[in-house]
Amino acid sequence: MSGPASFALPTHSPARASRIEVRGPLAFARSHLFPTRTTGIATLILGAMVAVALWHILRWSIIDAVWYSPDGSAACRTAMGACWAVIAEKYRVILFGTYPYDQQWRGVAIVAVWLGWGVVSATNWLAVGTRLAGWTIVYVGSIVLLAGGVLGLEPIGTDLWGGLPLTFVIFGGTVAGGLPLAVLLAIGRRSQLPVVRLLCVATIEGVRGIPLLALLFFAALILPLFLPPELSVDKLIRAEIGMIVFFAAYAAEVVRGGLQAIPEGQDEAAQALGLGYWLRMRKIVLPQALAIVVPALFNDIIRAFKNTTFFSILGLFDVLGATKAALQDPEWVRYGTEGYLFVFLLYFLICSAMSRYGASIEQDNQSRLRRAV
Amino acid sequence: MGDTAARDLVVEMVGLNKWYGQHHVLRDITLGLAKGEKMVLCGPSGSGKSTLIRCVNGLEAYHEGDLQVGPTRLDGTQASLATVRSRVGMVFQNFNLFPHLTVLQNLTLGAVYARGEPEHRAIERAHELLERVRLSLADRQVSGATVRRPAPARGDCPRADAGA
Ligand SMILES: Nc1ncnc2c1ncn2[C@@H]1O[C@H](COP(=O)(O)OP(=O)(O)OP(=O)(O)O)[C@@H](O)[C@H]1O
Numbered sequence: 001m002s003g004p005a006s007f008a009l010p011t012h013s014p015a016r017a018s019r020i021e022v023r024g025p026l027a028f029a030r031s032h033l034f035p036t037r038t039t040g041i042a043t044l045i046l047g048a049m050v051a052v053a054l055w056h057i058l059r060w061s062i063i064d065a066v067w068y069s070p071d072g073s074a075a076c077r078t079a080m081g082a083c084w085a086v087i088a089e090k091y092r093v094i095l096f097g098t099y100p101y102d103q104q105w106r107g108v109a110i111v112a113v114w115l116g117w118g119v120v121s122a123t124n125w126l127a128v129g130t131r132l133a134g135w136t137i138v139y140v141g142s143i144v145l146l147a148g149g150v151l152g153l154e155p156i157g158t159d160l161w162g163g164l165p166l167t168f169v170i171f172g173g174t175v176a177g178g179l180p181l182a183v184l185l186a187i188g189r190r191s192q193l194p195v196v197r198l199l200c201v202a203t204i205e206g207v208r209g210i211p212l213l214a215l216l217f218f219a220a221l222i223l224p225l226f227l228p229p230e231l232s233v234d235k236l237i238r239a240e241i242g243m244i245v246f247f248a249a250y251a252a253e254v255v256r257g258g259l260q261a262i263p264e265g266q267d268e269a270a271q272a273l274g275l276g277y278w279l280r281m282r283k284i285v286l287p288q289a290l291a292i293v294v295p296a297l298f299n300d301i302i303r304a305f306k307n308t309t310f311f312s313i314l315g316l317f318d319v320l321g322a323t324k325a326a327l328q329d330p331e332w333v334r335y336g337t338e339g340y341l342f343v344f345l346l347y348f349l350i351c352s353a354m355s356r357y358g359a360s361i362e363q364d365n366q367s368r369l370r371r372a373v
Numbered sequence: 374m375g376d377t378a379a380r381d382l383v384v385e386m387v388g389l390n391k392w393y394g395q396h397h398v399l400r401d402i403t404l405g406l407a408k409g410e411k412m413v414l415c416g417p418s419g420s421g422k423s424t425l426i427r428c429v430n431g432l433e434a435y436h437e438g439d440l441q442v443g444p445t446r447l448d449g450t451q452a453s454l455a456t457v458r459s460r461v462g463m464v465f466q467n468f469n470l471f472p473h474l475t476v477l478q479n480l481t482l483g484a485v486y487a488r489g490e491p492e493h494r495a496i497e498r499a500h501e502l503l504e505r506v507r508l509s510l511a512d513r514q515v516s517g518a519t520v521r522r523p524a525p526a527r528g529d530c531p532r533a534d535a536g537a
């Protein structure tokens with residue numbers, strides 16, 4: 001009785017070189033850029049066009065550019081290239097708006113702490129709870145520092161807040177207030193109680209149906225006309241509430257998608273253990289649902305950051321509003337392109353950093369999910 | 374089913390009936406399970422075994438009849454559900470382990486949060502139960518067939534009077 005041949009023990013074969021084409025720049029160029037004659041010609045033509053474009057951009061933005069113009073914009077007027085001197089001249093207004101000049105160190109501190117904690121909390125060195133607690137402290141600290149009035153800091157009204165610190169504070173408030181509200185709206189929309197469900201559906205659908213700008217105009221400019229004067233709330237806070245509700249309406253649907261993706265058995269198993277509704281939500285359903293929707297949530301979060309620019313239309317001096325104001329200086333008004341390019345770059349850098357932040361949270365979640373099943 | 378007091382029943386069903394829409398799944402089920410007794414429920418797929426067991430810890434509501442677990446009558450009130458669920462362990466047909474928690478957290482969650490046991494006690498007991506299913510927390514990768522082993526351990530965690 002001999003065993004079937006197909007079950008023979010494996011013998012060791014000697015290692016052979018792979019026949020897959022070796023990677024490397026030359027191999028890549030051959031297979032992707034010059035695989036056939038026509039493609040090769042197209043590559044050359046397109047390559048030449050890109051090179052010319054790059055050369056022009058390089059000449060305008062670097063070689064012929066004016067970096068420093070000590071007496072007004074005189075040096076810029078004769079130059080062929082970009083006038084980056086406008087940034088050197090106006091960067092304090094762009095970055096800190098109308099915030100009192102001698103107090104702008106507070107703004108520097110706020111931006112530094114946000115960036116610093118952003119980097120630290122994007123890693124998994126600290127527990128999630130610690131990271132969130134840190135953000136809460138950073139956020140509350142920023143508002144206290146901007147407002148002053150304690151610890152011997154000169155009090156400064158919200159009408160003078162501006163620039164990057166204001167943008168950060170608007171954005172932070174939107175996410176900090178909007179995410180919990182979104183979770184509540186999503187849970188409410190799946191509730192067994194008809195009144196709760198109806199209320200949540202009406203809020204989500206109603207808010208999603210109006211443009212953000214209309215909502216902000218209503219909150220900032222029209223609402224105070226109807227409210228009695230003793231109920232007057234700061235314009236910044238009114239607009240912020242508009243931002244929060246808008247964010248929450250969109251994010252609620254994202255969270256609901258996550259809730260639907262969790263198998264019913266998870267909640268049942270938690271029920272069988274005797275956990276109550278809110279404990280099941282907090283310990284079993286939400287952690288899994290939120291982990292699933294991190295990519296989509298970061299979509300909304302990044303959009304919320306860019307939506308802070310709407311505040312410039314309300315007469316508040318977020319980065320874009322401050323830039324607009326700074327470039328109204330007749331001396332520099334011709335160099336708006338350079339000013340706005342700088343602001344684009346600033347937004348682009350911050351938003352890309354947030355993308356990376358989201359990606360790192362995703363990775364962290366994945367390694368945690370892989371642990372059990 | 375005989376005298377309840379004499380046989381010391383932990384689960385007792387009398388004339389239990391349940392419908393899914395027009396589908397009559399549980400028909401006049403009357404049975405009793407005494408302390409220490411083991412019971413095997415057999416039947417073809419779709420005959421209602423899972424449904425019957427899910428009734429015992431209130432995951433499904435029944436429509437007619439009477440169901441008593443230990444001293445508690447399962448009448449659908451939150452109070453009765455809470456008491457029964459903290460005493461009845463259950464292993465699901467497809468396990469439903471919590472993938473975002475560690476094996477140990479899977480085993481201690483109910484004890485700590487539903488029954489308020491101190492965490493160290495819950496961990497101790499979880500280790501005993503894992504011992505019984507021959508799983509050690511030293512195995513960092515729990516995969517394949519081993520995945521199902523914590524399931525009966527979690528089901529057992531309530532110091533079950535009745536095992537489903
Ligand atoms: N939520 C539900 N809604 C409607 N019908 C259901 C539901 N759950 C189960 N059923 C039906 O009730 C019957 C009994 O289902 P049950 O899951 O109890 O069977 P089972 O005996 O456990 O089967 P198996 O051996 O395949 O696990 C089946 O016909 C099933 O289709």
Ligand SMILES: [Mg+2]
Pocket residue numbers: 422423424466
């Ligand atoms: Mg079944």
